[in-house]
Amino acid sequence: MLGSLGDAEDLAQETFLRAWKARDHFEGRASVRTWLYRIATNACLDVLARRPRRVLPDQLGPAGEPDGPIAAADLPWLEPFPDRLLDEAGPDAVVVERETIELAYLAALQHLPPRQRVALVLRDVLGWSAKETAELLETSVASANSALQRARATLRERLPAHRTEWTAGDPTAEETALLKRFIAAYEAGDPQAVAKLLHEDARAVMPPYELWFGSAAAIVRALSLSLDPASPQCIGRFRMRPTRANRQPAVATWLRRPGEAGYRWFGVSLLTIEHGLITGLAAFESVPAAAWDLPEILRE
Structure with missing residues (x-):
């Protein structure tokens, strides 16, 4: 509701x-x-x-x-x-x-x-x-x-x-394997490895930011800027764990920003997977770790 x-x-x-x-x-x-x-x-x-x-x-x-430019928006x-x-x-x-x-x-x-x-x-x-x-x-x-x-x-x-033709049920072995590959590529800071998992028309949304991307090429370019330590837009390195949200494959995410010692809670990303490829990414930064019964700080 x-x-x-x-x-x-x-x-x-x-x-x-x-x-x-x-x-x-x-x-x-x-x-x-x-x-x-x-x-x-x-x-x-x-x-x-x-x-x-x-x-x-x-x-x-x-x-x-x-x-x-990217800026957070105070929207519902x-x-x-x-x-x-x-x-x-x-x-x-x-x-x-x-x-x-x-x-x-x-x-x-x-x-x-x-x-x-x-x-x-x-x-x-x-x-x-x-x-x-x-x-x-x-x-x-x-x-x-x-x-x-x-x-x-x-x-x-x-x-x-x-x-419009919904498929209910538990995650398939294909979804589980793809999620593991996504996590490995993201943690390695390898945008090209992520690119191999994306449908060419994949979409990515990132509340609370109004900016969104409508193609795999745009998503990969954004990842290249945010994950490359040499880029001024680099936000750090990630650690992820598989989880589930809205009955969809998802990853819980922690971020270690440049100059910081530990990985702090970042948010949850939901994946839409169709025919063996990711067609949608929804990354939510403002959700509390407690809702997923996960720690604020991830120990390596």
Whole structure:
């Protein structure tokens, strides 16, 4: 709904606080589950009413050049979600499938009006019936179904054409091997080795920076500038560990900047892999290490 782990954690607490304050008004005409979901939904709608949708850099303008200026922007960026939190749910929890948590899906979801977003999440993610959805939204079944159909139509327009046929499941052996090669190339500071893993039309986004790249050539040029110790744009050396976010292959990253002794937490990068090549990179610098249960300082 919110596209933000931080907002989701805050709203979960807000939901239980509102439920506690309203406990004497619970009449039992609906299940406790439905009652809590209604409170959570209203809390989300309150947030969505007062802030703009969350975005990724490639939704804001054309691709940039590696040699151009780069500056962080204070915008409501879409945030990644660690798989470990999805997997820690209890036995009665709904299984969140890959096709409804991948970054491309969440980015498309942000374009929906709030009530359409609610209808889609309840029906297509949580598996609610049309009747349950209508009751929560306090509307008719016909209206709830109409909101769902409009939401699905918008998603078909917003999702990349080659990603409309979703494949759920665990990472394949091919994805795991490619991730290992990516980590090895990056840690070695070898942009040309990274280039061999990229599709020619690969995209790279780097929130909180508005700058993004729309080709393998641009990505490799940017890496050459940032990883070459002789370059004035060099930011240092990296260490990485494989992880999972949004049911996608990902790497947790630590950076040792020039002149520093240790590797400090840098962020998480999500990879989109198709037909044995990386077609998308999304590097998030501002996510907390604690969300991935990882250390701030990496000991060599």
